[in-house]
Amino acid sequence: MERLLQGKVCIITGAAQGIGKAIVERFAGDGAVVYAFDRQVGVMEQWVEACAERFGTRVIPVCCDITNSAEVKSALMSIHKQEGRIDVLVNNAGVVFNRKMGMIVRDETELMFRVNVIAVLELVQLAARFMARNKTGSIVNIASVTAVLGSPGQVAYSATKGAVISLTKSAAKELASQGIRVNAVAPGIVETERFTELYETTGNKIDQRIGKIALGRLGSPEDVANACAFLASERASYISGQILGVDGCASI
Template identity: 65%
Template sequence: MILKDKVCVVTGAAQGIGNAIARNMLEEGAVVYGCDLGEGSMETLVSENGRFHALYFDVTDAQAAKAAMMQVKKEQGRIDVLVNNAGVVFNKKIGMIVREETELMFRVNVIAVIEMTQLVSRIMARMGGGAIVNIASVTAVLGSAGQAAYSATKGAVIAFTKSAAKELAPQGVRVNAVAPGIIHTERFEELYEASGDKIDTRIGRIALGRLGTPDDVARACSFLASDNASYISGQILGVDGCASI
């Protein structure tokens, strides 16, 4: 129970990696506030676990985000952990991507990460500290043809993570990122198989010989969020099976 009684906020918790992070944090003893779009999309978790609370808002809506974080502070008195997981991806070549898609990726993947960090780090600083985990991507570290604009957003997440870690360290707030490789989520078939990409070729470039699971990423997030990682900040932890994509 490495997160026993910690108050954790996980964005994009309705499905995929965020859902696994929320579930893993619950298993590790945390009180978890999941954030997502779409009223009702987290009700299964609400009914399964009394320590899970659902907050429905768009992370790019600064007013709504502020109101939601104030609600957590009011109900729990503090926030110990923030996982900036909500993200959007358009797998498109440089010649095909349109501005609306690029802008949406930057709004959700970068600007919302910065603004959620601003909001929550203030609360954490007043309570004596906390831990923030941002979800980056292996694409930002290694590059990925067909994902240039998306990779740029995740590169920004990595740069932000390193600088925020330095800036917030005096207030006791640690900031790290996890950089997942190819993770077998619900959306996986849609993104890779529908693109005509040969998944066997991709698995062939993963030294550990398999795709990642949402749980692989979730366990890394819980570790970085926990006091076991109390001397770790500003790091980018690859969870990619030793990939070269």
């Protein structure tokens, strides 16, 4: 069977759990060499090894706080030195604080912008420099349906994801001449560890939310990973600057 990402050198951030973990597994299953970035790599050690063995590829955990520019730069430089190329970057790492308007806290908002926007921008900048040397590359940013549809209790968070959508479209235009495509995936509600927290803190009724999803179910991390694998691959070679909703046709 054809493997979509055979031999591609891919960096995935926020890889330790949730959607990021599913992207690592999907990419490894597609034959990619995966560098799995997270600030907490201890939890990755066991499954990363099993994953690499199962799919006959390499999956390398990288301990990195993406808000630390020096750490990120040095990690990307050493990957490029080792592999001679960087083909794919998936900006998945993100933080969320759910607060109703009157409860928004500045420190939390600043942290969300640092992780969800500024670090993403810097990673795009850095990875693009390496990708440009081979005149090819694909960047996939994880946005959110909240940026498109809005979501009560997520005003600050949705603003960070709106910024991700804007930077994706502009970066796609700027980097196209260097053979680099930039797209985003905008998930709806995905069943991860985060999902439980969201519903506990905002008091949302899950049945009501599912009622607003035309396909009648929550998303799985694998649904998002499948979209990322497609956008990262040559199958999407004429697709750039796009925001692909993976939300079961939601109307939050």
